[in-house]
Amino acid sequence: MKTAADELFREFRAHSVSEFFRKNAAMLGYTGKIRSLTTIVHEGVTNSIDSAEEAGVLPKIFVAIKRVNDSSEHFKVVIEDNASGIPREYIPDVFGKMLAGTKLHRHMQSRGQQGIGVSGSVMFGQITSGKPTVVITSTGNGEIVRADVMIDVDKNEGKILNEEKFKGKWQGTRVEIEAKDVSYMRSRYGPFNYLRMTAIANPHVRITFVEPDGTLTVFENATNKIPDRPKPMPLHPWGIMSDDLLILAKHTKGRNVVSFLSTELSRVSRNKAQEVCRLAGIPPNKKPSQLTWEEAEHIVSAFKQIKLHAPPTSGLRPIGAADIESGMRQILNPEFVYTITRPPRVYRGGLSFLVEAGIAYGGNAGRTTEDRGENEKGESEVGMELIRFANRAPLIFDQGGCAITTAVRNIDWRRYGVDPAAAPLTIFVNVVSAYVPYTSAGKQSIADEPEVLTEIRTAIMEVARELRKFLYRKIKIKERQERAGVFEKYLPIIAKKAARLAGMKEPDIKPLLKKLTGVEYVEEGS
Secondary structure, three states, X not given: OOOHHHHHHHHOOOOOHHHHHHHOHHHHOOOOHHHHHHXXXXXXXXHHHHHHHHOOOOOEEEEEEEEOOOOOOEEEEEEEEOOOOOOHHHHHHHHHOOOOOOOXXXXXXXXXXXXXXXXXXXXXXXXXXXXXXXXXXEOOOOEEEEEEEEEEOOOOXXXXXXXXXXXXXXXXXXXEEEEEOOOXXXXXXXXXXXXXXXXHHOOOOEEEEEOOOOXXXXXXXXXXXXXXXXXXXXXXHHHOOHHHHHHHHHHOOOOOHHHHHHHHEOOOOHHHHHHHXXXXXXXXXXXXHHOOHHHHHHHHHHHOOOOOOOOOOOOOOOOOHHHHHHHHHHHHOOOEEEEEEOOOEEEOOOEEEEEEEEEEEOOOOOOOHHHHOEOOOOOEOOOOEEEEEEOOEEEOOOHHHOHXXXXXXXXXXXXXXXXXXXXXXXXXXEEEEOOOOEOOOOOXXXXXXXXXXXXXXXXXHHHHHHHHHHHHHHHHHHHHHHHHHHHHHHHHHHHHHHHHHHOOOOOOOHHHXXXXXXOOOOOOOO
């Protein structure tokens, strides 16, 4: 006799990752017509820059957005790079299999992390236009491969529908994705602003962009230095959890707990490992695979009682204060700019991270009319602009739920002489980590991890203090100029009338004026 449970579970079946994200495309950032188009550009550009850097090539990225059949909601996105290219056998997996890639399993910084991004773009183009993604690539071996790729959603597999091979000396990858129900607009959330922000955070990248109306913009690189390639990093004990420790213990080559801790974790010497074993009450010669959950908890607690060096930065590649300043000066042309790169810290899971911050005032800094529109009198408005990044990749959506936004809102800007609603001010924040704690697979906002939030706030306040000094000096200079104006206007009159009343010759007050104002006095009409 069939029960209610039998009837209920008759429809039970497993789903592929691709099928899940096809039905939940909004989780990947494909929600809204403008955002969806920008997300396609974002995924392609981040992959291209990562690939070029890993190949040791100065990135040159070409992006074009073309209307299809003169439609206002049907576009082809073309992204081409000069990176390493993709071997033919990996094309189906790179563009057609989700959660497959070269990044997720390595503890090192990269713009992409999950192996979902570009395959998500392929899927979005496929389900909105019905067209395959065109991939043209070459590894520099003299052969160029052109392939039409689609995703088998049920199997989470990429399929090559058509393939051509021809000879050529070119090296790199070109991707062409058609998508419908998307819209192009030169707004704060559009592809143009995304590429502008990418140029600020990646001063070594040259980006050429062709808009649907044919407008050509070139974001020139401000430096020719390619960032050093990051190296995989072991976890750091400061933020590690019991579960992390037990997972490492299962795969370690260490024969005992001491060798396990000193080889699998960063900044842990054999002496430190022995001290941890003593504090945790665990035999140093015990096999790592025999550790219990309770023993793992004791080890985690013991690490909090000993002194360790700060986490390594070998797997992190920050932009650097000098390059951030170069990027902000080139794009914003500000009156004042100050940038910093903070020392590394650790958050939950033993993951290293660091925060970079910059502040720009005046010039083209702040929100523009394009961002906020005009006031009732038709005058352009300005105000504080927050530009957020994670591993150099711009975060332009989901700003309200981001730790960077929370940190900015928790600062009393009046202490720094700034009115956020009116100041021509741009705040730059870049969070760097092997695993940025994103709030969703769309990778557009950072979770409010306490350690991360505190460090972001500290970095912003540090650059804001320098702005306060600049504004104070500016006020003092203005006051001196105003005082000088008063002297220049009235002192000659006073001297002339005083000399007349005293029956004396009018004195030469030019030296006095120069001493008081610091400028040479010239009589009107001379």
